[in-house]
Structure formats: structure tokens, C-alpha cells
Amino acid sequence: MIGRGGLATLLALLCICEIGAGQDYLRLENGRVVRGAIVRSDSATIFLAAWDERHLPLPRLQVFSKDEVESIWFRPPPVQHEGGYRPRERGYEFGGGITFQSIKESGTTVRRVLQLTLLGGYTILPMVGVEAEGDFTFPYGERSDTTWHRLRTGYQVAFNVLAHPVQIWGVTPFALLGGGTAIAVPVGHTILTEMRDSRNLVNLGAGIKWGRGGIGCRLEYRYQFYTWTPDDFIPIYDELGNRIGERRADPQEAFSHLVRLGLFFYR
Numbered sequence: 001m002i003g004r005g006g007l008a009t010l011l012a013l014l015c016i017c018e019i020g021a022g023q024d025y026l027r028l029e030n031g032r033v034v035r036g037a038i039v040r041s042d043s044a045t046i047f048l049a050a051w052d053e054r055h056l057p058l059p060r061l062q063v064f065s066k067d068e069v070e071s072i073w074f075r076p077p078p079v080q081h082e083g084g085y086r087p088r089e090r091g092y093e094f095g096g097g098i099t100f101q102s103i104k105e106s107g108t109t110v111r112r113v114l115q116l117t118l119l120g121g122y123t124i125l126p127m128v129g130v131e132a133e134g135d136f137t138f139p140y141g142e143r144s145d146t147t148w149h150r151l152r153t154g155y156q157v158a159f160n161v162l163a164h165p166v167q168i169w170g171v172t173p174f175a176l177l178g179g180g181t182a183i184a185v186p187v188g189h190t191i192l193t194e195m196r197d198s199r200n201l202v203n204l205g206a207g208i209k210w211g212r213g214g215i216g217c218r219l220e221y222r223y224q225f226y227t228w229t230p231d232d233f234i235p236i237y238d239e240l241g242n243r244i245g246e247r248r249a250d251p252q253e254a255f256s257h258l259v260r261l262g263l264f265f266y267r
Helices: 004-020
Strands: 024-028 033-041 045-049 061-065 069-073 092-105 110-125 128-137 154-163 172-183 198-212 215-228 233-237 243-248 252-266
Touching: 024 045, 033 061, 092 215, 110 252, 154 198, 172 215, 198 252
Parallel strands: none
Antiparallel strands: 024 033, 024 069, 033 045, 045 061, 092 110, 092 252, 110 128, 128 154, 154 172, 172 198, 198 215, 215 252, 233 243
16 A cells, blocks of 8 residues: 555656656647747747757757747647638738630720639738739630731739738638739730730729638639720821821720639648
């Protein structure tokens, strides 16, 4: 039998073993859990050493800012199952999609094109992010017919600011505003001339994002407004029909509506 003294000794040994096998745990904002010993913490930074090096004068340290750390645990934290997509501070996204665009230009009928889209985004704050995107349209043949010039690829690039202040039933609505430039946006899949007019572009849109396990999808609507001056000159004639000079073509404008469906990877 164990007396009171022996029982006290056994309990002390168990406590020492428990302490010796302990760890501190940092759960970071990205969901990663880091084990070690917190050797110093101030208002902005946490210094973490390996548990078996915590007694050394100069242990190897991992340094984390308080903004990176979601929580601190002095026992193994509960398993955090991967939830749905939610914008995280310093998170990023990369993906692409298919864009269906309906364009109406001055004095023309509505034309529809199909574009390939690539985009990358970065979340500055949980409610605000930025993204860069590029849309590309490839001609369906080398020539439209024997009277037209060779067809070329049209493209546009833009930089947008996104706002996503709420999450509803696991879905993240967002709105965006941005601008960029476009080169020879095709009409009905066809760029009809050799002119490569550079067009100013303004983006205004809204949509939703949903994801799980690092893969997400997005559906959005855009209104896009283009302005440009054609790279062309119009001759000027006097009353007798003599050419007396030329002037630059009038500024043009166009607008488009588009619906985009895309997939993206996020972290």
C-alpha cells in the first residue's frame, strides 16, 4: 500500500511529467497551428521557441505579429474543421472563368462575344480587397473574308477594388469598382480593321462568391463603359470640293453588359 507521503510524491511526479510534456499553441489566422514555448510577448509580437530549447540563453525563435495570431492555447486546441469561403486579411485568390459579353456601340446593333478571363486578388482587410484581371477574345479564323484585314486577338485589363462586408448563409456577396484599358475589343468575335484603338475602361459590378476546402466559384454581373478616339483622320473639303486638310475622328463611346462565371483557388 502507498502511504500519504508516497501518494503525494506520485502526484508530484505526475505533475512534473505533465508540465515537461506540455506545449504552448498558436493558432494563426490562416488556420495553421504552431507548437512551442512562448518565451516573450509584447503588445505587437510573440516570440516562440521549441519547447526543449526554452531554457537556453539564446534559443531559436519564431516571431509572429499579433495580427497573424487568432488565438493562444496552453493545451492542444480543438480541431478546426475547414469551413466555407470567407475573405481573410492577407488572403489571396487566383483563378479564371468564362465571360459572356453583350456590347452596344454607337450607331451599331448589339453584338455578343465570349471571352476567357484570368484574375488574381488580395484581401487587404476582411471587408476590402483588390484584384487584377485580364479578358482575352480569340478570333475564330484568320480572315473574315477576302476584303478584310487579318483578324487579331482583342484583350482588356483592369484593376478593381472589392467590398464584401457581410456573409449570408455561407455565401459572400461583393461589389466592385475599377478601371483599365482595352485594345481592339472585338465586335461579334471579329476585329474588322487594322486599327488598334486603345480604349479607356470603367468597371462597375456585383456578384457572389462561395467556396470550400480552398476552391471557390463566383458569379457576377458587370457594367463596362468604354471611351476612345479612333486612330483615324477625316478629310476636310471647301465649298468647291477641294481638300483643304483633315481632322481627327470624333471621340467614341460604348458600353457593355457581361455575366461571368469563374472558379478560383483561395488561401
